[in-house]
Amino acid sequence: MDSSMMLANKQVVLKNYVEGYPKESDFEVRSSMISSHIPQRSKGLFVKNLYLACDPYMRHRMSHHISKDVPLLASFNPGFIKYTDVPLSYYAGILGMPGLAAYIGFNNLCSAKEGDVVYVSSAAGGVGQLVGQFAKMEGCYVVGSTSTDEKVHLLKSQLGFDDAFNYKQGNDLAGALKRHFPKGIDVYFENVGGNMLDEVLLHMNLNGRIAVSGMISQYNLKKPDGIHNLFCLISKRLRMEGFSELDFRHKVPEYLEFAIQLIREKKLLFVEDIAEGLENAASAFLVFIMGEMSESRSFKFQLTEKLKNLGENKKILCFKAIC
Numbered sequence: 666m667d668s669s670m671m672l673a674n675k676q677v678v679l680k681n682y683v684e685g686y687p688k689e690s691d692f693e694v695r696s697s698m699i700s701s702h703i704p705q706r707s708k709g710l711f712v713k714n715l716y717l718a719c720d721p722y723m724r725h726r727m728s729h730h731i732s733k734d735v736p737l738l739a740s741f742n743p744g745f746i747k748y749t750d751v752p753l754s755y756y757a758g759i760l761g762m763p764g765l766a767a768y769i770g771f772n773n774l775c776s777a778k779e780g781d782v783v784y785v786s787s788a789a790g791g792v793g794q795l796v797g798q799f800a801k802m803e804g805c806y807v808v809g810s811t812s813t814d815e816k817v818h819l820l821k822s823q824l825g826f827d828d829a830f831n832y833k834q835g836n837d838l839a840g841a842l843k844r845h846f847p848k849g850i851d852v853y854f855e856n857v858g859g860n861m862l863d864e865v866l867l868h869m870n871l872n873g874r875i876a877v878s879g880m881i882s883q884y885n886l887k888k889p890d891g892i893h894n895l896f897c898l899i900s901k902r903l904r905m906e907g908f909s910e911l912d913f914r915h916k917v918p919e920y921l922e923f924a925i926q927l928i929r930e931k932k933l934l935f936v937e938d939i940a941e942g943l944e945n946a947a948s949a950f951l952v953f954i955m956g957e958m959s960e961s962r963s964f965k966f967q968l969t970e971k972l973k974n975l976g977e978n979k980k981i982l983c984f985k986a987i988c
């Protein structure tokens with residue numbers, strides 16, 4: 666018996682490849698009808714999306730030269746959703762790609778030990794907030810940077826960072842690093858790149874480690890910033906190494922076991938931004954990931970108010986794709 670039916674399907678479509686900062690007008694929300702029919706004996710699944718993670722890597726896929734070569738979809742096997750006592754949205758955040766990246770990047774690349782001074786940039790983001798907590802579990806002294814005083818407060822008061830600073834305040838990154846790292850940096854977890862990396866190199870200690878997770882400050886630039894202080898790699902005997910969580914998907918079960926226990930014991934926290942409605946996807950992407958660039962004033966206002974009320978930095982975009 667054919668039990669298929671026609672369903673309304675909403676999509677956010679990229680209208681133009683993006684150069685520089687993406688704009689809301691680069692996206693369009695389209696609606697169409699689709700059939701839920703799955704041919705007999707097919708192993709296909711009909712999937713209803715409830716949550717969509719808004720992640721920085723999406724920006725790469727919007728660029729003409731990169732988007733041709735990337736697979737259409739990289740997703741976690743639904744079989745991984747085996748714990749149901751946590752919010753479903755966690756599978757797009759702490760139990761998803763950002764969580765795995767934080768776990769792999771910190772454990773495989775940082776060689777952190779008790780007493781080490783660890784610096785995490787973009788520390789209030791999905792990856793950074795977890796790296797900071799993992800480093801605290803190892804007994805490190807952890808400092809994070811972010812772009813607002815509210816997020817600085819969040820890092821120190823709720824996420825257990827020893828110290829945090831607003832990298833935009835005073836426009837004096839060198840001074841801020843000097844003040845917050847009087848004894849230098851042993852481990853730098855790099856999420857930002859550009860000028861941040863250049864300045865941090867000067868503050869690294871002998872035999873320091875730099876785990877390169879991402880360089881979000883560079884994603885919208887036509888020409889990436891140059892790095893001038895690479896000689897520090899030699900003079901300070903630094904190890905700097907990049908990674909991609911894509912190479913470690915086999916570690917997902919191990920990571921889930923590790924994280925779920927800590928989440929249940931409330932020893933590992935995760936704060937999320939959740940926007941509702943697929944029509945808000947583009948605005949949410951621009952506000953959450955690329956900074957306050959949204960053209961939609963009302964959306965930005967709603968979000969700002971919501972964040973103020975919650976006192977949290979949340980990051981998952983929630984939408985109902987098929988209704």
Ligand SMILES: NC(=O)c1ccc[n+]([C@@H]2O[C@H](COP(=O)([O-])OP(=O)(O)OC[C@H]3O[C@@H](n4cnc5c(N)ncnc54)[C@H](OP(=O)(O)O)[C@@H]3O)[C@@H](O)[C@H]2O)c1
Pocket residue numbers: 719720721722762763766787788789790791792793810811812813816856857877878879880881882883908909910911953954955956980
């Ligand atoms: N290697 C991997 O496998 C892997 C996997 C996932 C993510 N990543 C990378 O990890 C980094 C963090 O990802 P995430 O998921 O944690 O991101 P996220 O939660 O979406 O956070 C993005 C944050 O980046 C900061 N940011 C945006 N533009 C910036 C700029 N021009 N300069 C400095 N900071 C800027 C903003 O925070 P502030 O308000 O604090 O500035 C923004 O909220 C990204 O670079 C991403 O590409 C790597």
